[in-house]
């Protein structure tokens with residue numbers, strides 16, 4: 001059984017009016033009966049542009065909604081190089097009404113917002129929240145690395161459950177408390193899986209890749225999270241291929257499919273193209289990366 005990857009959404013602190021936190025397409029539907037669409041004052045746009053500038057245009061992944069700026073998605077890299085897409089929606093009453101945020105993480109921060117707040121304040125509060133979640137993600141990554149996880153096979157940063165195989169068709173469903181990832185009390189000095197083995201009093205089977213990790217070190221793509229692209233005629237020469245691109249930043253060295261990197265770069269507004277090469281930034285460490293537009 002797999003839980004849906006939650007894209008938690010919450011209006012920031014003081015309650016936004018019902019409907020205001022909805023994305024622009026939803027808002028468009030309600031307009032039909034409500035007469036002419038409400039207009040943003042012209043100052044709204046220049047103010048939002050200035051506030052995006054404060055965060056950095058290079059972090060803006062997409063912007064949609066009225067005038068193209070009422071739903072903003074920013075790329076946020078946390079202290080461990082994990083990439084998060086933070087969606088900020090500006091309600092009609094913005095900035096008196098607080099923006100709402102949506103992002104795939106286990107729980108959202110409570111955003112403090114006042115009339116003089118700016119988007120960079122939301123951004124900073126979100127970054128601080130990511131710092132708090134680092135221990136949780138490290139715990140989950142450790143579990144994925146050393147235990148035989150039956151599902152989810154493609155965990156997202158929002159998921160806090162794992163179904164662990166014990167052998168003989170036996171499983172335990174773990175739910176790690178994102179607010180207190182080390183709450184398994186056995187021995188605070190031990191790792192989560194060591195404590196789990198002690199509590200259950202069984203030897204927990206390791207995933208097959210741990211024992212053979214040295215001879216066939218094939219990394220997952222940092223964009224599609226798979227080792228191999230699907231076998232599909234539409235992918236042409238890329239069909240079924242392994243990761244073939246590695247970030248040159250040695251402290252990152254994240255592996256990718258050239259195919260995925262090209263797609264990713266094309267989706268980013270700050271990507272530049274010179275002749276047949278796309279120049280952009282690694283989605284993990286933001287160092288410069290470049291891939292050819294075509295395979296020839």
Ligand SMILES: [Zn+2]
Pocket residue numbers: 221222223224225226256257260
């Ligand atoms: Zn890929």
Ligand SMILES: [Zn+2]
Pocket residue numbers: 247248249252253254282283284285286287
């Ligand atoms: Zn990188």
